[in-house]
Amino acid sequence: MVDEDALRAAALAQRLAAELAEYSRGDVSAAEGSQAASADVASIKTSFDERIVDGDLRSATRSRFHTExxxxxxxxxxxxxxxxxxxxxxxxxxxxALMTSTFSPKAPVLRINAGRSKNDESEQRGHMMLCQGVVGSWRNPRAHSLIEDSPERTLMMLEMIQSLIETTKSSTRTRKRK
Known part of the structure; x- marks a missing residue:
């Protein structure tokens, strides 16, 4: 049995030595990777500035995005x-409650289209549900727990939010404010 334990220990030592050698060699490529990552971060920040154009959204998110x-x-x-x-x-x-009371297909406060057809009603319902989904799946988890988002995923989410904001801003109020 001692021989088997010794063989296992020797095999483990060889694997560890190989991994250590691999990581030691990786220092040069890690530095190169770090430079590439810096270039990627600069590129994604430029993408933010080019793609997030709504003034309200940009004002609320730009400094947070640029500080990662x-x-x-x-x-x-x-x-x-x-x-x-x-x-x-x-x-x-x-x-x-905000999304339902505002975008309800049957009695919306804000109408995103003419509201004359089934397609219009479906589009109205879809906008309401997208807004509900963004609150439930994006805002709430981040407000209640620590979440790490990649810059690419963040930019994708902000573009979706921007689209919802644009649709909302172009909507028509159908009744007086409460």
Whole structure:
């Protein structure tokens, strides 16, 4: 048995030595990788500046994004969406209640289209549900737990939020503010 233990220990030592050698060689490529990562971060920051053009969203998220606080940028972006919806609708609600009371297909406060056909009703419902989904799946988890978002994923989420903000800003109020 001692021989088997010795053989296992020797095999483990060889694997560890091989891994150590691999990591030691990786120092040069790690430095190159770090430079590439810096270039990628600069590129994604430029992409943010080119692609996030809504003034409200940009104001709420740019400093967070540029300082690499990506989850905070997403949370702030969703809060900005809610603020735009509240401002346009006059509602004081938040979350699902805000989206339902504002974009309800049957009696919306804000109408995103003419509302004359089943397709219009479906589009209205879809916008309401997308807004609800963004709050439920993007804002709430980041508000209640620590989440790490990549810059690419953050930019994708902010672009979606921007689209929802643009649609909301171009909507028509159908009844007086509450």
């Amino acid at each position: 606080h990506y989850a905070d940028a997403v949370e702030a972006g969703v809060k900005c969406l809610c603020d735009v919806i509240r401002s346009r609708s006059g509602s004081v609600e938040d979350g699902d």
